[in-house]
Amino acid sequence: MQAFGYTGKILRVDLGTGKITTNDTLKYKDFIGGEGIAMKIMWDEVGPGIKPYDPANKIIFGTGPLCGTGAPCSGRTNITSLLPSSPFYGVASSHMGGYFATELKYAGWDMIVVEGKAASPVWLRIEDGKVKIEDARWMWGKGIFDTQAMVTSFMGSQAQVAAIGQAGENLVNLSVIRTGSSHSAGGHGGVMGSKNLKAIGVIGTGSVKIAADPKAWMELDKYMMSLIGANNQMVVPSHPQPWAEFNNPTSRWTGRKGLYWGAANPPVETGECNPHDMQSVGYRTQKAVFDLGPGAEKYTVRMGGCSHCPIRCHAQLKVPELERYGMDPYVANTCVGWSGPRGVMFKGYKPLAGKTAEETRVIANAVGTKLADDYGVWCNYAQLGRDIAYCYNKGVFKRVLSAEEYASIPWDMLLNGDPAFYFDFYDRVSNKKGEFSHIADGSYWIAQRWNLGDDYWNDKDNKLWTRGGYPVHHSNESGAQVGALISCFSNRDAQNHSHMNYIGSKLPLALQKEIAGEIFGSPDAYDAPSNYTPMNEYKARFVKWSLDRSLLHNSLTLCNWMWPMAVSPLKERKYRGDTSLEAKFYSLATGIKMSEAELDDAAARCFTLFRAITVRQMGTFDMRKEHDQTTKWVTAQEKAKDGSYMKQFTPGTIAMEEQDMQLGLTMVYKQFGWDEKTGAPTKAGLEKHGMADVAKDLASRGLLPA
Amino acid sequence: MENQEPSPEITPKALPLVEAIRAASKGGALVTQRTLEKEFPDLNVHALITESGVKDLKKMEGSSDVYYFSDLSMTEAYAVFMYRINEKDPVRLIAETVRDDSRIYPRPTPVATFREPPFSLSARDVEEALGRMTLRPDLEDIKRSSASNGALYLYSSQFLSEAQGDALTEWFEVGVRENP
Ligand code: SF4
Numbered sequence: 001m002q003a004f005g006y007t008g009k010i011l012r013v014d015l016g017t018g019k020i021t022t023n024d025t026l027k028y029k030d031f032i033g034g035e036g037i038a039m040k041i042m043w044d045e046v047g048p049g050i051k052p053y054d055p056a057n058k059i060i061f062g063t064g065p066l067c068g069t070g071a072p073c074s075g076r077t078n079i080t081s082l083l084p085s086s087p088f089y090g091v092a093s094s095h096m097g098g099y100f101a102t103e104l105k106y107a108g109w110d111m112i113v114v115e116g117k118a119a120s121p122v123w124l125r126i127e128d129g130k131v132k133i134e135d136a137r138w139m140w141g142k143g144i145f146d147t148q149a150m151v152t153s154f155m156g157s158q159a160q161v162a163a164i165g166q167a168g169e170n171l172v173n174l175s176v177i178r179t180g181s182s183h184s185a186g187g188h189g190g191v192m193g194s195k196n197l198k199a200i201g202v203i204g205t206g207s208v209k210i211a212a213d214p215k216a217w218m219e220l221d222k223y224m225m226s227l228i229g230a231n232n233q234m235v236v237p238s239h240p241q242p243w244a245e246f247n248n249p250t251s252r253w254t255g256r257k258g259l260y261w262g263a264a265n266p267p268v269e270t271g272e273c274n275p276h277d278m279q280s281v282g283y284r285t286q287k288a289v290f291d292l293g294p295g296a297e298k299y300t301v302r303m304g305g306c307s308h309c310p311i312r313c314h315a316q317l318k319v320p321e322l323e324r325y326g327m328d329p330y331v332a333n334t335c336v337g338w339s340g341p342r343g344v345m346f347k348g349y350k351p352l353a354g355k356t357a358e359e360t361r362v363i364a365n366a367v368g369t370k371l372a373d374d375y376g377v378w379c380n381y382a383q384l385g386r387d388i389a390y391c392y393n394k395g396v397f398k399r400v401l402s403a404e405e406y407a408s409i410p411w412d413m414l415l416n417g418d419p420a421f422y423f424d425f426y427d428r429v430s431n432k433k434g435e436f437s438h439i440a441d442g443s444y445w446i447a448q449r450w451n452l453g454d455d456y457w458n459d460k461d462n463k464l465w466t467r468g469g470y471p472v473h474h475s476n477e478s479g480a481q482v483g484a485l486i487s488c489f490s491n492r493d494a495q496n497h498s499h500m501n502y503i504g505s506k507l508p509l510a511l512q513k514e515i516a517g518e519i520f521g522s523p524d525a526y527d528a529p530s531n532y533t534p535m536n537e538y539k540a541r542f543v544k545w546s547l548d549r550s551l552l553h554n555s556l557t558l559c560n561w562m563w564p565m566a567v568s569p570l571k572e573r574k575y576r577g578d579t580s581l582e583a584k585f586y587s588l589a590t591g592i593k594m595s596e597a598e599l600d601d602a603a604a605r606c607f608t609l610f611r612a613i614t615v616r617q618m619g620t621f622d623m624r625k626e627h628d629q630t631t632k633w634v635t636a637q638e639k640a641k642d643g644s645y646m647k648q649f650t651p652g653t654i655a656m657e658e659q660d661m662q663l664g665l666t667m668v669y670k671q672f673g674w675d676e677k678t679g680a681p682t683k684a685g686l687e688k689h690g691m692a693d694v695a696k697d698l699a700s701r702g703l704l705p706a
Numbered sequence: 707m708e709n710q711e712p713s714p715e716i717t718p719k720a721l722p723l724v725e726a727i728r729a730a731s732k733g734g735a736l737v738t739q740r741t742l743e744k745e746f747p748d749l750n751v752h753a754l755i756t757e758s759g760v761k762d763l764k765k766m767e768g769s770s771d772v773y774y775f776s777d778l779s780m781t782e783a784y785a786v787f788m789y790r791i792n793e794k795d796p797v798r799l800i801a802e803t804v805r806d807d808s809r810i811y812p813r814p815t816p817v818a819t820f821r822e823p824p825f826s827l828s829a830r831d832v833e834e835a836l837g838r839m840t841l842r843p844d845l846e847d848i849k850r851s852s853a854s855n856g857a858l859y860l861y862s863s864q865f866l867s868e869a870q871g872d873a874l875t876e877w878f879e880v881g882v883r884e885n886p
Contacts, residue, residue, distance in 0.1 A: 239823055239824070240783070240784055240787045242734040242779060243779070243780075246810075249816055249818075249819055256823065258823060291886070335886035473885070474885065477881060508811050509810075529812075529870075530869075571781075640868075650869070651867040652867060652868070652869020652870045654873070
């Protein structure tokens with residue numbers, strides 16, 4: 001049967017036996033694609049007790065039915081596996097952009113399931129339907145940049161390559177899988193390493209077929225493009241502009257007259273970027289200056305990004321000063337790809353000789369980012385830097401390292417803000433040299449290993465959201481209870497931007513509230529910033545919607561750093577977006593008609609399955625107590641500038657309130673149809689989603705609430 | 707632009723004035739009555755524009771001149787910024803912008819904003835304006851807050867409490883960038 005949207009085929013590679021087989025994607029279509037299907041495979045095939053680096057673990061590279069269709073921002077790859085940094089090796093997903101996912105689709109594959117362990121290092125070569133396991137002994141020990149060059153030297157420059165560096169090879173928990181020059185999926189590099197899989201190269205010469213009449217597709221695409229904003233769906237420019245009613249200095253819509261891609265030849269002015277001009281969408285987000293400050297303008301060659309994305313949120317720079325460090329001058333990244341390595345130098349950078357502070361910030365950060373990207377080290381959403389700061393400032397390193405090892409670390413460079421520190425740091429961590437390198441085991445594991453205790457978990461500046469070792473990632477600062485509750489359900493940092501792509505729109509409060517009312521049933525779903533109200537049902541709906549949509553996007557696969565389109569930059573639409581776009585694209589692409597509510601429900605099925613896997617892995621159904629609790633600082637009263645404590649629900653504080661958070665959990669459990677006491681999926685809830693088999697399995701293990 | 711009643715046909719006499727205003731707005735600028743009078747000395751500028759009935763033309767009374775813009779290519783919000791800039795009164799420009807930000811979004815305003823386009827005030831102008839503001843009882847509501855990195859923000863206590871002003875200053879200046 002001709003599959004539309006989907007290629008219809010899942011590639012399975014058993015590295016232990018060398019067996020390469022194919023599965024039918026459509027038998028999994030109730031789980032949408034990408035992350036949803038990966039959850040189903042993990043449930044079916046990776047039982048409890050398996051550890052991330054065991055050959056029995058699987059790693060699943062997934063695309064969805066919208067990837068490769070040209071739908072805006074649809075070039076993402078979802079990677080699902082057990083997560084080494086999680087205390088119970090929870091199932092989790094990491095994501096990367098670039099061009100890997102679309103190339104995989106063009107090669108005829110929706111997903112790759114890698115299982116087993118190769119006897120010696122290998123790489124996987126995919127050229128359309130031709131799949132081969134190749135010898136990677138020569139690549140082993142190399143950084144990601146060299147590895148990519150080696151794979152393309154075999155396959156040709158069209159090949160898209162996903163690879164690990166030394167960190168992944170050496171089973172460093174905080175390691176990435178990277179594709180392109182800057183697209184990293186954090187957390188699963190070591191799983192690839194444990195399978196002796198150095199890289200995957202793919203070339204696809206086919207196409208993705210869609211069910212719809214091309215005219216209808218193009219119309220929808222054009223409509224979508226009229227609603228799109230800048231990165232993170234910020235729909236308000238950073239500076240006042242003649243066309244704009246609103247502005248916000250923290251907006252990612254930085255494009256304006258007088259701001260350039262300064263290292264382009266000739267320099268390119270980003271310009272006014274009127275929202276009605278579709279051709280200038282790619283100039284709206286001058287991300288280099290947003291991420292690295294005004295000093296980055298003159299180093300900016302252009303913006304890069306993922307396939308089929310008009311936004312281009314990855315800054316591509318030429319920093320000639322990198323040559324002083326023996327590096328080529330080209331460097332690219334976005335968001336925490338910059339701020340993660342910057343955080344490692346927690347004392348900041350000291351201006352380099354002959355350079356301003358603004359220039360130094362770019363040069364020094366570029367050194368760190370380049371090394372992190374080559375060794376393939378993950379920053380755990382910037383927690384790695386905070387952990388270093390904590391352990392240094394609290395004397396932990398002095399306590400746990402031998403005197404000899406302690407003396408061997410160039411602390412003076414770190415304390416003096418010299419970016420040459422990065423060379424020592426990333427080598428130590430990636431090659432697991434000494435006790436210090438355990439800093440990259442992840443927060444939970446260092447807390448165990450170095451006996452860090454309550455002070456570590458409850459330190460507000462340390463930003464650890466749960467005792468699972470996951471940091472804040474758009475938590476209570478983002479919609480108060482909404483972000484706070486979203487952050488409780490993941491097995492890693494929440495990595496959820498569904499709420500942020502609306503909360504962070506930068507529109508005025510009154511408009512935001514109106515829009516919240518339309519989507520979630522009441523304006524009370526959204527509070528004024530730093531002035532929040534007690535939990536209510538509408539916030540719970542907002543939480544569920546955000547969790548569903550994030551999983552939906554990782555399944556379709558769409559970029560959750562842009563989608564959903566709750567808002568738009570269009571005054572004539574009163575800044576309304578359209579939350580039914582995913583369903584419209586899905587229906588047109590696949591020919592399977594789905595309403596917005598039906599697609600959200602399919603996402604809720606996947607999220608419930610994710611929850612069931614977590615229950616099975618943890619061996620308890622008391623999710624409220626064992627999984628969903630935050631660290632103590634989250635509910636501790638904050639201090640005002642005058643030293644007095646601010647009571648919760650008063651202006652100026654975003655500290656959560658204990659009872660209110662518990663009520664919030666109950667309300668969210670109810671929204672999902674889970675057990676309101678424990679937060680575990682119930683028999684009825686699972687059966688409603690067509691997962692009686694899951695209910696039966698959990699019941700047989702005593703893991704189904706009464 | 708929003709739906710508007712169609713404008714009556716533009717008379718040949720008013721046409722050059724309408725065109726001049728629309729062209730300036732397209733370039734992001736206001737036009738003053740005095741400029742138009744200089745450019746079109748034979749025309750009764752004010753009367754012609756007022757009587758033309760052209761819906762997209764808007765007027766703002768300044769302290770010593772009248773400003774015109776066309777909302778076909780310039781929003782009222784931007785025109786107000788331009789108006790404040792043209793009035794060359796940095797104290798008023800800063801105070802009114804800060805009050806708007808605190809009321810509408812609500813958020814404190816980074817002082818650095820006024821050094822950037824479209825305001826582009828000199829460091830001295832900003833410093834002097836901040837100094838003069840503290841002496842004005844009618845601007846008592848304009849409060850200062852500073853972030854942990856030393857950046858200075860302003861907010862209006864009419865719309866934001868001190869605690870909110872402080873918290874949001876820290877969030878916008880430091881938090882947003884640490885939480886991308
Ligand atoms: S917004 Fe950025 S991360 Fe998302 S698809 Fe576009 S380039 Fe990739």
